[in-house]
Amino acid sequence: MKTTTWKTASVEKPNKPDRVENAERVRVSAQASGKQAWRRWGPYLSERQWGTVREDYSPRGKAWEYFTHDQARSRAYRWGEDGIAGFSDEKQRLCLSLALWNGQDPILKERLFGLTNSEGNHGEDVKELYYYLDAAPSHAYLKMLYKYPQRAFPYADLVEENHRRGRDQPEYELLDTGIFDENRYFDVFVEYAKADVDDILMRITVFNRGNRDAPLYLLPQLCFRNTWAWGQDPIRPTLSATERGCIAIHHEKLGDYHCYLDGGPELLFCNNDTHVKPLREMEATGYFKDAFHDYVINGDHTAINPRQNGTKAAGLYHFDVPALDQVQVRVRLKKGRDQRPFDRFDAIFKLRTEETDAFYADLQKSLPDDEARLIQRQAFAGMIWSKQFYYYDIPQWLDGDPGQSAPPEERRHGRNSDWRHLNNADIISMPDKWEYPWYAVWDLAFHCITLAMVDPDFAKRQLLLMTRVWYMHPNGQIPAYEWGFDDVNPPVHAWAVWEVYRTERETTGKGDLDFLERELHKLILNFTWWVNRKDADGNSIFQGGFLGLDNIGVFDRSSPLPTGGHINQADGTSWMAMYCLNLMRIALELAQTNHTYEDIATKFFEHFLYIAAAMNNIGDQGIGLWDEEDQFYYDVLRFPDGKLKPMKIRSMVGLIPLFAVEILEPELINRLPDFKRRLKWFLNYRPDLAALVSHWEEPGRGNRRLLSLLRGHRMKCLLRRMLDETEFLSDYGVRSLSRAHQDAPYIFDFMNNSLSVSYRPGESDSNAFGGNSNWRGPIWFPVNYLLIVSLRRFATFYGDEFKIECPTGSGEYLSIDKVADELAMRLTRLFRRDEQGRRAIFGDNTKLQDDPHFRDHLLFHEYFHGDNGRGIGASHQTGWTGLVASLLGS
Template identity: 55%
Template sequence: MTAEHDRLQDARDRAVPWRKWGPYLSERQWGTVREDYSADGNAWNYFSHDQARSRAYHWGEDGLAGVSDDQQLLCFALALWNGKDPILKERLFGLTNSEGNHGEDVKEYYFYLDSTPTHSYMKYLYKYPQAEYPYAGLVQTNGRRGRHDFEYELLDTGVFDEDRYFDVFVEYAKGGPEDLLVQVTVANRGPEAAELHVLPTLWFRNTWSWGGEAVQRPQLRATGPGTVTAMHPDLGTRVLECEGAQELLFTENESNAERLWGTPSRTPHVKDAFHASVVEGRGAAVNPDRTGTKAAAHYVFVVGPGETRTLRLRLHDGAPGDAFTAFDGVLRTRQQEADEFYATVIPKVLDADQRNVMRQALAGMLWSKQFYYYDVDRWLDERGADPFGPNAAKAPRNGQWSHMMNADVISMPDKWEYPWYAAWDLAFHVIALTLVDEEFGKHQLDLMLQAQYLHPSGQIPAYEWNFGDVNPPVHAWSTVFTYGLLAHNKAPDLDWLERSFQKLSLNFAWWVNRKDRSGSNVFEGGFLGLDNIGVFDRSAPLPTGGYLEQADGTAWVALFCQNMLEMAITLALERPAYVDMALKYIQHFLLIGTSMLHTGPDTGMWDEEDGFFYDVLRLPDGRAQRLKVRSMVGLLPLCAVTVFDGQLLERYPDVGPRIKRFMLARPELSEFIHDPSQVGKEGRRLASLLNQDKLRRVLAKMLDENEFFGPFGIRSLSRWHERHPYVLNVGGQEYRVDYLPAESDSGMFGGNSNWRGPVWLPVNGLIVRALLQYFQFYGDDFQVECPTGSGRLMNLYQVAEELSRRLCSIFLRDAQGQRPVYGGTRKFQDDPHWRDLVLFYEYFHGDNGAGLGASHQTGWTGLVARALHLFATSTAEEFMELGKAAAVAELEPA
């Protein structure tokens, strides 16, 4: 046990608030749905980056390298000014959805270097140019570029030429649960001395300006040299001590109404006063009484070439005093404790580069936590769209979700591009997060099933742009994984599993009742998170009329059913009332599998000639046709597989005959899918949509390097479509799917998300999991060519290992010392101050592995940490010897 493990145990068992303060501040609050009160729902245009410095937020706050308490009442972040920028740098800049030639895009370089799970130590790096930041140039140049052009990045502008920039390192260390040490280190990488203003800023989230109940306004006040005292009616009193601060600035976190709307402001001292004072030289903009709801210590440095300057601050709940005598010792101790903690997490067999990638991946996961506040009922009421109010206006979105009241710390996909939770992303986040913080991962899964999240109908909310969108149902899969991990490491929490099972049963019923149009056990679901993968926008009415029966939708529900069966069996072993639920899910899985593979008079999803699965288009006149696009849609049925160890049959001898009677009455159930009565290695049983023949045929395509098996993972679309695009003509209009290994060439789903060729970590992770499940059943007796046509035979454990190796190689230096993730960007490949910094992009070029989409979407791409861990800590023999496959996390060796 390390000191960090002790803190985690104290937080869990004794409610010591070690997690109270953390990186819970968003990186972008402007342009979000919560702040949107426009008539047309155009959130990006309603609240712009330009307004953000002057306009008080309603539902949250944002900042640079920031932290807050777990209710985001008191916030702390950096502001910077290089003496040349037109505005004070208080937040990250990026393009809106309409400005970017591939959609929204942050145009900054910043890196999450380290964090422990309790945030007892954190480290962040921001690279700040010494030349004027090219705000207008980035917007104008990207605006001129089309979808077939590269994005215009900050490095392309020349502001980092000759290394004329500052590396700004921010470190946080906790002296106690309510004692936060802050060290800011500025390094001038350029050839000449340069001036830098640093403004560590403390402020209260504005909770007092929005009407409703009277709210007592909190206050910040100067109480000594370099000392600010913060008083809040709920949070209590905190003190910020700023060593060597040259001056303290104060204002109010209130909108500058005069600048924004040409009307009088509520106070002469407004949100953008520090910009006015420092950048514009208007000293009267700040409050001379040195009080307010926003305060900053103002430091001005002239930093020589190659020189480093450091400043120290401390935010705590004690009395002002000597805050810095033991400061360096505490910081060093927390750094050392972080190293000791990660020594227990990161396998020693990994080399230095692999360890660096794994640690930064996990740091990014932990830095991407955010306090998320959204009372949908209040938001609807404020815009006159309360569904229960008189003469209610139509809400542009989320009108059916008035029950939602979210105010929690949640793992975000990305705190700039996606500063809102996404349910299916979150399920994958948990797989990585449980490497370092099992309880937090478990809590994240809990949240989505609580009454203030889960819709009364049983639907899990998707994301704030449309809570009613349909995400793949992977919550149960993540729950099974997390339970298995907890059961493996400590006493299993069967009560938690039971609560989850009951809520997930509501969600399963929602799928059955809402997304199985004909009651035939084949499912729709719309885009299902795969955005533009289909011929049509699958979330919109089809230009042909009719509807789609989706191979991925049906496969997702089949996997969901298997996961529910796993949970039911685990519960039934201790609580007999769940035996009937286990039987229900066995029967339902068999019905789904048979319906999906049925090849009778109706057109089914399985194409016997191609040996692949496709969506089926059902036309209004009753005709049907397969949409023969070789995509991830057709690979996901491979992932609907789970191994069982037979304990239910041993514990309850009557279960076997009941299943047998059900199947004898329906002989077609085992005709098309894997026969569940077949016994595999170690007496295991297999629930799978694919029998051995179909499995081999699908794997032959998946492992073909001219189709799906790219050098950096499984592509989302077969490269076969590079030579053979799929074309469908409807009503005189052509619809086509081409292989696009990089960015999308259309604006469907915002334009910065492409499933027509790139590699995506989450579905690759599901494929790795599936291969390991098949291996546990078949063992060495089942081998395939990998790659297809190579003559090299592998068992499925070895195939999973090879796939994981390719995925991890995206981030690791190759034989030439280059990281594929950075493509041809020389600064990242060669510069010693850049080459060991790793970004975990949203998805990756299907042929060369270059990072694409959101640059900081550590979220599900953080799965690389789990992949690095898995094959460094297990062998095929050890994995095969797992005695209880269903109750042990699928990717976690004993």
């Protein structure tokens, strides 16, 4: 097959790698020690900067309407940049990305398109096909795929059809439009390789999958993030043409770089500034952000700067890509100059891909098969590609910039107005860089579990970041996410800190006690905030609020209740019990080298027991969160007059008590005499609370103690429900709502209104939270993962003799550890091929299931259909669905 490519006449030199198998791990170690800044450059561009809170200066916080996709072509961003296959330095001063045009589209494809909350029948949704295929944690090698149609992109069709469909219908996706029929599309592979920390190679390989030759314009483009238009820093950096196919780059802080474009394409220049004419129909002179669109599509030669300088530049390549053939473009961005930039270009790529293969071969040597290795490697790739430079300075955002008009007065008392201390400008792991291009603190905790497997230093830094003084509120609250930093997410940060610490210790043989200690001090402040703010009655029963479970109940738990009063939450209280045990475990680890922490461990041990006791009885009405008749945990509604009403919805809320579990091993207790003495005194002094601690004397070891909200009987009752395939247990994991509510919805009557919750295995039928999230039946990875982790903890205490029927009614009894194995197997089954070669995540889409150019490219969805496992919600939320990486070897 003939390959069309741009190349210089130079001769490739053979590469002679020394110890390929260790190279990537050496880079990760060098970054962690501060010796080499391999993460200085990375895939840090957002996939959507428009429609974010950061760019919203509207009076009432209408972010989606204030800054639209159509405006993004012409309007400069204030707080960040977006782009396809974007790459930048760690402060996002200089950005490299890809633009494309197929000769048919009405606009130059510079960013990914999707629907806003009001446009989609299930909320916002990216309407593009792209995949993150490979990545080294140092970013020394990265690979992604963008599928670009050869016919006009169906922008209007996607908007109109999704608007026409109701919430009872599925989303209308790009594949549904027929745009990929007859394989009339390009597979655009974008790869990056680093020759050194400031020497980045970009290779774009385009395959024409159709049977006809097709035109394609490729524009590798550079831009400086606009830092000069806001009155804070008036100095403009510069991009300018030098010799053929070379762009000289000067930035006062970043330094001098050169970008070499192989084959000497036409160089285009403009400024990354707002063009007011298409936005406000005002005349303007200059060379603006949308110049390449006007030049390539409209043939407007006056749009680009004839002096060939500016703050945005591109190389323009035009191909007629032969049918079933390929073309290739090579770009090199490096500090300083290089007389022969493409001499070893292909050799460097070959070396970096071999090193990445060797890194993963070592990491994956215990995995059972190639299928598991493919799934895990793409999960890691999604995690690494989903890092983003996140910049948001709340005081500047609230008060406005000196170079711009003052923001509307309403914002001073609106969203995030009480977070004036917050000033973020860091690389952060995103849940999804299109649908969620902002950090979410409880998502991040799960991200770090997976990231720690490949780069524990980055994982630790992420967790530390959220508790730094420019993130964490002075009152101790950790910010939730930019749509509402005041919202309350489940307090899983301490759990993640311990898990990341433990992963690094097991991998390297040494735990980072300094990291553990720094986090413990900040988390104690956050725990205190929870106790002071979310325990309304002071009885160790917590209200929490939103807690990330969106529309799981009849009420929006982020808002005041229509009944008045508050909800005593089974999940909020259980999360706090888990928080106590996490902090106790961290303190016990630190106490082994600093006995001061024995006091702190005792404090959290006691607090856990108070919460455990409170869950059984609330006030003087004899109503607890545990319902003995149903043998399940429920939220309890407290009315303003003090009356209590259990809300009997069988949901994930009632399974979360399983998460609070810890074992005190006798060896550990014996190493901490003060803690042992206080433990003994407290259990003697409070026999009522001592009865909540399960224990047994193990010959030769001593007394092991189980700290849990559940004793053996209640745990069996709860597991019986959870493992019932007519209720929670799906072929693909544990549902977030019992399937029993399909035929018997929960109904709450109040003041002539009936509110109901029924089982919905797929997309949401509720407007709550924009209608794009649903906890009423689908399978969510984070809570399923915590169920597995918790069951394994229980298993270490009870051993193989304690068995439970799994599935319920099957007549087959398994140990708790085997139950955890069963859940892990069902979750990984989402991605694995079945006996017919089909993956559950692709549903009934035959192209995704069967086409060789689709079937092995995986998407890591936000959640999954509770009955058939089809992927739903955000399609690139590798963030927490990436947890599958740690389940594949279990």
